Amino acid sequence: MLSFPEEIVLLLLDETKGEFVPLPESVFAIVMSGAALMDLALHNRIDTDLEKLMVVDRTPLGDDILDDVLSGLAGLCDKRTDLEIGEALYEAALDAEEYRARALKRLIAHGILREENGRHLWIFRTRRYPVIDNVEQQEVRTRLRRILLSDEIPDPRDVVLICLVDACALSGFVLSGQELEAATPRIEQLRKMDLIGQAVTRAASETEAIIKFAATTM
Amino acid sequence: MEISQERDGDVVIVRLSGRLDSSAAPAAEERLSAALTGDPPRVAIDMSDLAYISSAGLRVLLVLAKKVQQQKGKVALGGLAANVREVFTVSGFDTIFPIEADAAAAAAAVR
Numbered sequence: 001m002l003s004f005p006e007e008i009v010l011l012l013l014d015e016t017k018g019e020f021v022p023l024p025e026s027v028f029a030i031v032m033s034g035a036a037l038m039d040l041a042l043h044n045r046i047d048t049d050l051e052k053l054m055v056v057d058r059t060p061l062g063d064d065i066l067d068d069v070l071s072g073l074a075g076l077c078d079k080r081t082d083l084e085i086g087e088a089l090y091e092a093a094l095d096a097e098e099y100r101a102r103a104l105k106r107l108i109a110h111g112i113l114r115e116e117n118g119r120h121l122w123i124f125r126t127r128r129y130p131v132i133d134n135v136e137q138q139e140v141r142t143r144l145r146r147i148l149l150s151d152e153i154p155d156p157r158d159v160v161l162i163c164l165v166d167a168c169a170l171s172g173f174v175l176s177g178q179e180l181e182a183a184t185p186r187i188e189q190l191r192k193m194d195l196i197g198q199a200v201t202r203a204a205s206e207t208e209a210i211i212k213f214a215a216t217t218m
Numbered sequence: 219m220e221i222s223q224e225r226d227g228d229v230v231i232v233r234l235s236g237r238l239d240s241s242a243a244p245a246a247e248e249r250l251s252a253a254l255t256g257d258p259p260r261v262a263i264d265m266s267d268l269a270y271i272s273s274a275g276l277r278v279l280l281v282l283a284k285k286v287q288q289q290k291g292k293v294a295l296g297g298l299a300a301n302v303r304e305v306f307t308v309s310g311f312d313t314i315f316p317i318e319a320d321a322a323a324a325a326a327a328v329r
Contacts, residue, residue: 047240048273153284156277192310
């Protein structure tokens with residue numbers, strides 16, 4: 001099973017072009033960080049409530065992304081006992097680009113992607129990641145479609161994926177336009193169910209609002 | 219945390235006391251799964267002595283709700299303290315579970 005940071009990198013890749021779908025870097029950083037935090041929560045390394053995030057087990061998982069995030073959070077929790085989810089999210093987001101690179105390496109090693117180097121206009125170097133094995137992408141899409149278009153109670157992993165897909169505005173890659181409109185209340189309901197997911201949605205929306213504001217005032 | 223259970227006809231009443239957090243979650247998940255004995259299962263969870271619930275605790279309840287749905291059973295919660303109720307409201311878990319005033323009302327809701 002892929003980790004959430006791997007899942008989100010894979011879901012953000014356009015299967016046919018092998019390029020990342022457009023997403024502001026700062027939003028990507030929040031989503032990547034949220035993916036790592038939610039993975040740590042499902043591995044019982046951290047726990048959260050309405051006020052704070054706690055590291056409850058510092059045992060490494062043998063995953064170089066999750067273990068780095070866990071170690072950073074443990075360091076923060078040594079200094080203070082009132083770490084908010086949002087603060088933890090922004091802290092882990094600082095290294096999101098490095099985590100994307102590691103996740104890509106792993107997906108290539110798993111035989112899911114391949115790296116393709118090329119040139120644009122004979123000058124600019126380009127790098128693409130065409131999907132060789134899209135079974136994982138298809139399975140996630142099928143599972144999320146089933147959950148979003150029914151009253152089926154999701155499992156905790158589905159809730160995390162719905163939060164991440166929604167924060168990246170990727171729901172349109174899972175549902176058609178008409179389905180998306182009908183499923184909007186359901187998405188709203190499910191994405192609330194993970195407190196870290198709520199913080200991801202909030203932070204991603206705030207970041208996008210700042211980007212829009214900056215774009216209109218420059 | 220302490221977990222106890224009793225049977226009232228075809229309803230299993232599970233009482234949760236203390237804190238349902240990451241340290242209590244594994245045992246709680248096991249005990250709640252074991253409460254799904256009927257066909258279909260009918261479970262009332264008495265939370266009147268539950269002082270705290272974290273995300274890990276919510277996940278235990280989500281897994282339980284999914285299993286109950288798969289077995290076409292019923293589950294309801296009763297007696298939530300205000301702080302626990304707030305967690306259910308903020309997380310939208312109050313849309314998954316019927317929430318009753320007390321254990322007796324929760325048991326009646328699943329009959």
